[in-house]
Amino acid sequence: MRYKVAVLPGDGIGPEVTAQATRVLAAAGRRFGYDFSFQEGLIGGAAYDATGHPLPEDTLSLCRESDAVLLGAVGGPRWDHLPVHLRPEAGALLPLRKALNVYANLRPARVFPALAGASTLKPEIVRGLDILVVRELTGGLYFGDKRREDIPGGQRVVETLVYTTEEIRRVARRAFELARKRRKKLTSVDKANVLESSRLWREVVTFCAGDYPDVMVNHMLVDNCAMQLVRNPKQFDVLLTENLFGDILSDQAAQLTGSLGMLPSASLGDGVGLYEPIHGSAPDIAGRQIANPIAAILSGALMLRYSFGLEEAAAAVEEAVTAVLDEGYRTPDIMEPGKTEVSTGEMGRLIAERVERNG
Numbered sequence: 001m002r003y004k005v006a007v008l009p010g011d012g013i014g015p016e017v018t019a020q021a022t023r024v025l026a027a028a029g030r031r032f033g034y035d036f037s038f039q040e041g042l043i044g045g046a047a048y049d050a051t052g053h054p055l056p057e058d059t060l061s062l063c064r065e066s067d068a069v070l071l072g073a074v075g076g077p078r079w080d081h082l083p084v085h086l087r088p089e090a091g092a093l094l095p096l097r098k099a100l101n102v103y104a105n106l107r108p109a110r111v112f113p114a115l116a117g118a119s120t121l122k123p124e125i126v127r128g129l130d131i132l133v134v135r136e137l138t139g140g141l142y143f144g145d146k147r148r149e150d151i152p153g154g155q156r157v158v159e160t161l162v163y164t165t166e167e168i169r170r171v172a173r174r175a176f177e178l179a180r181k182r183r184k185k186l187t188s189v190d191k192a193n194v195l196e197s198s199r200l201w202r203e204v205v206t207f208c209a210g211d212y213p214d215v216m217v218n219h220m221l222v223d224n225c226a227m228q229l230v231r232n233p234k235q236f237d238v239l240l241t242e243n244l245f246g247d248i249l250s251d252q253a254a255q256l257t258g259s260l261g262m263l264p265s266a267s268l269g270d271g272v273g274l275y276e277p278i279h280g281s282a283p284d285i286a287g288r289q290i291a292n293p294i295a296a297i298l299s300g301a302l303m304l305r306y307s308f309g310l311e312e313a314a315a316a317v318e319e320a321v322t323a324v325l326d327e328g329y330r331t332p333d334i335m336e337p338g339k340t341e342v343s344t345g346e347m348g349r350l351i352a353e354r355v356e357r358n359g
C-alpha cells in the first residue's frame with residue numbers, strides 16, 4: 001500500500017525534527033510493508049523568503065492532494081516585522097489549518113516511564129500520567145476579525161472571538177468519542193463565569209454529554225485548570241477546550257512529560273489530517289542538532305493511527321521511543337545524570353533502527 005505524505009519542514013528546528021520523523025516513518029514502512037512517499041512543500045518564513053508568501057498555492061495543492069500532512073514549525077524573529085497576513089503564523093499556519101478544516105487538535109501528554117524524573121514536578125505527581133488535550137483548532141480568538149486604530153493618547157485594538165453551536169458540537173463529539181475509548185472521563189475547560197462564548201461552550205458540551213452517558217463529564221474554569229494541571233494532573237483523562245485555552249494548557253501539559261519536545265499532535269477534520277509537534281520553531285536552539293525530535297516522531301505515529309489506520313505500525317513507533325528512552329538516550333532538553341546525550345539525528349536514527357529491528 002502506498003501513502004502520499006506532504007512534508008512541510010518550515011522554520012527553525014522544523015526541518016531538523018521533520019527529517020527524523022520521516023526517517024522513522026520510512027523505517028515503519030520497511031518493517032510493515034508500506035510505501036510512504038514524501039513530498040516537501042514550502043511554508044512559513046522559508047516560503048516567504050523563497051516566494052514572497054508564507055503559504056504558496058503549490059503548498060496548499062500539495063496538502064490537498066496528499067493522504068496526510070506532516071508539519072515542522074513556522075516563525076521566528078526574522079519574520080516578526082512583516083504585516084500580519086505575511087507572517088508565518090497568521091499568514092500560513094492558521095490559514096492551512098482552516099483550509100484543511102482540521103477542527104479537532106489532539107495533543108496527548110503521556111509520561112514515558114523512563115522520564116518520570118525528567119519533569120520539573122516531583123516524579124510521584126507525573127509518573128503514569130496520560131492526558132489527552134482536545135483543542136478546538138479552527139475557531140475562536142485566533143480567527144476573529146481584528147483591527148487597530150489610533151485614538152487620542154494612543155491606540156485601540158479590537159479582537160473578536162466567534163464560536164457557533166456547530167463548531168463546538170463537532171469538536172465536543174470528537175472528544176467524547178475519544179474519551180469513550182480511554183478512561184471515560186471528560187473535563188471541559190472554559191471561562192463561563194466571564195465569557196459568553198464559554199457559556200455557549202458549556203451549554204453545547206452539556207447537551208452533547210446526553211449522547212454519551214458512559215462518559216463522566218465535569219466543567220472547570222481555565223484558571224483553576226491551569227493550577228490543577230500542576231497540583232494533581234492525574235485527575236484528568238480528556239481535557240476539551242477552545243483554541244486559545246488549549247494552546248496554553250497543552251504547552252503546560254507538555255512540561256509535565258519532561259519537555260515541550262515530547263508532545264505530538266494530530267489535527268483532524270473530515271478530510272486530510274495534519275500532524276505536527278506542538279512546539280514552535282525554537283529559534284534559540286535551531287541549527288545545532290540539539291532539538292528533541294520525539295514530538296515530531298510521535299506525530300508520525302499519530303498519522304499512522306488516525307489517517308492510515310495502521311495501529312500496529314503506530315504502536316511500533318511508540319514502543320521504539322519507549323525502548324530508546326529506557327536504554328538511557330536523551331536529547332539535552334530531557335538529559336539527566338547518568339544518561340547518554342545524543343543529537344537530534346542520533347535520536348532519530350536510534351528510534352528508526354528500533355522500529356525496524358523489532359520486526
Ligand SMILES: NC(=O)C1=CN([C@@H]2O[C@H](COP(=O)(O)OP(=O)(O)OC[C@H]3O[C@@H](n4cnc5c(N)ncnc54)[C@H](O)[C@@H]3O)[C@@H](O)[C@H]2O)C=CC1
Nearest residue numbers: 073074075076260261279280281282283284285291292333
Ligand atoms: N506550530 C508552530 O509552528 C508554532 C510556532 N511558534 C513560533 O515559534 C517561534 C518561537 O516561539 P517560542 O515561544 O519560543 O516557542 P517554542 O515552542 O519554539 O520554544 C519554547 C521553548 O521550548 C524549547 N523547545 C521547543 N521545542 C523543542 C524541542 N523539540 N526540543 C527541545 N527544546 C524545545 C525552545 O528551545 C524554547 O526554549 C515563534 O516565532 C512562534 O510564533 C510557536 C508555537 C507553535
Ligand SMILES: CC(C)CC(=O)C(=O)O
Nearest residue numbers: 089090093094142247278
Ligand atoms: C501560531 C500559534 C497558534 C501556534 C501555536 O502555538 C500552536 O498551535 O500551538
Ligand SMILES: [Mg+2]
Nearest residue numbers: 247248251278
Ligand atoms: Mg502553542
